[in-house]
Amino acid sequence: MQCPGADSLFLRANGNFVCWDDAGSDKVLQAYDPLKRMSRIFSDDGPCSLISKKLAGNTLPFPETCPGCYCLSSRGSPCFNSRMLNVMQVEPSSRCTLECKACATPEERERLPLPSTLSPAVFQKVLKDFSGSGIDIRTFDFSGHGEPLMNPDLWQIVSLARKYYPKAFLSLITNAHGDFELNNVFSGLDQIQFSIDGVDQESYEKYRVGGNFAKAYSYMKSFTGAARSSGSSVRMIWRYILFSHNDNTDQLRKAFEMASETGVHELRFVFTHKGNWSTDITSSEELRSCLIDLEVPSRSIQMDSFKSLRKRQTLSQLLKRSQILHGTARKLWRKVKRSPSLSTIVTSDFYQLYEPELKQTLNLGNKLLRKGRLRDAQALFLHVNRMVQLPVSHNAAYDPEFVYKHLGHSYKLLKNGLNNYKTDASI
Ligand code: SF4
Ligand code: SF4
Structure with missing residues (x-):
């Protein structure tokens, strides 16, 4: 068996390392302690190594939690390597102004452990401890159970990751409800994904409850405009979850045209099993057939190469x-x-x-x-x-x-x- 717990870590906004996914995120693997080395979680006798050993022996590390975890898979376990962390998922904030239907409710957010905003000092300690212990980190994924832009120090946090790990891949997912500033482009990100599921307020707010389409689109446009004109190499992706309220041919074509207008590198349509998911579009072939005469350029804007549900x-x-x-x-x-x-x-x-x-x-x-x-x-x-x-x-x-x-x-x-x-x- 395999799960990301053996080679990747999730750092919550309060500085604790927890297990992956919704199911595992209450399971604290190592609490933040300013007086202790945070990298001990990734040592040969730490929790990650233990998870790896249990999975290799076909035992669930946490029998009460793991069966409900989206990350558990039947494939063989990746070997624990105390020198190489595959992904550190970093939650800049556990707060959000939106109430997307598949996400935490405001009441659930209230119950999340504090602080709800990751401090640069806490993150810097984590980075120092890991780099000081000789642990390489391949990817930093800035996302979590809240909106990263809610953290006023977000861009400083991203820059810190770049400073300590110059070769790592830095990626961020946002709902794009922010006020754009030029430093957003130059923080050191390799990739940014804008989660905007619709082409106008009506099609957008059905899932992104409380969201403002114009605000999100404007942030994405400002970001892409500034990145393109400055020659930044950050890859920009418009992420569009397909629901039955935003999947008709006119809407998909409009999304494609708007994506071309903003200058994102990729318009990524995403399938979901949650909520009011699209039943008309269930494969990339069906998607392409809606956009057939638009001559989708293969390089400048791509459809996600996701597999159809049946193949997954x-x-x-x-x-x-x-x-x-x-x-x-x-x-x-x-x-x-x-x-x-x-x-x-x-x-x-x-x-x-x-x-x-x-x-x-x-x-x-x-x-x-x-x-x-x-x-x-x-x-x-x-x-x-x-x-x-x-x-x-x-x-x-x-x-x-x-x-x-x-x-x-x-x-x-x-x-x-x-x-x-x-x-x-x-x-
Ligand atoms: S499968 Fe279990 S150990 Fe692995 S991430 Fe999920 S809860 Fe954690
Ligand atoms: S924008 Fe993201 S964090 Fe906020 S409610 Fe929606 S899914 Fe959750």
Whole structure:
């Protein structure tokens, strides 16, 4: 098994190192301590090395957290190398003025540990400790659970990374709700991604709740204009998540024209599984066919070379999907509780809707079993079983057999998988 915890680190705005992804981000691997060397997290007896060893032995490092982690994958573990950190994700701020539907709610943000803004002094200590310990860092990714531009010292923080690690790749993702200044371009970034999912206020604010399209577009335009005219080498990407409210042909063509106008290097359309995702555009081929007569230049503006959803069914993707099912089940169950007479219909619809994915996940689990990859199979089966039982477990009067009946063939697959593994999970 593999996860980024073995070769990459996430530095939260409060200076703590935590595990990756939403699931792992509450798991503090090493708290900030001004009196201790922060780089000890990346030593041969530190938490990253331990994660690596556990994964190599097919054991989940944190059994209560890892099954829900988007980053867990079935591939072999990268070797822990105490001299080379692959990515340091740095969260400049955990605050944001927007309320995107898939992100933390204001209440959840309130509960995040303080301080909510990374101080340059804390970051400098981290950099000093790592470079002083001879640890090379390949990439700094300035992003996290908040908006980087909310940190007034953001550009100083980026420059510090460049100063201590002149050869590292520095990348930043922003919602572009900032006041542009020339130093933004010269901080040392190699890449900036502007997250703007729409072509006007109406198509933009449905997902980017509370956002201002004109402000974001103007920041992107100012940045690209200044970077182009100064000959800066920073790569600029307009990142556009496809939803059903921003994916019609006119909107996509307008985005392409606006991207050309701003001078970004790449217009990257991104698929999502969250929220009101696009069902019309599910592959790069479908996307290209909408833009066919615009003669998309292959170099100046590129479509992201993402694979279609169907091609991305690796174990980690399937785990992600089942986690989404888990979330959907939770939501549906809340509805059901409010209206008990609907329970049969809603639950039944839910399983019919996702039956093919569930079946595919279970088939993969059985394939892993046949190949002798028991731990991978265990993680997968337990995850699916937990997900399947979720709507049931909230109501003792509700018959679990009903759910299993609706799983059809998948029920047998799940049952066989769990029996084969001889797990404690009951079915
Ligand atoms: S899989 Fe587990 S150890 Fe790895 S990042 Fe996720 S929570 Fe952390
Ligand atoms: S702009 Fe980014 S940080 Fe802010 S709410 Fe949206 S996704 Fe979250």
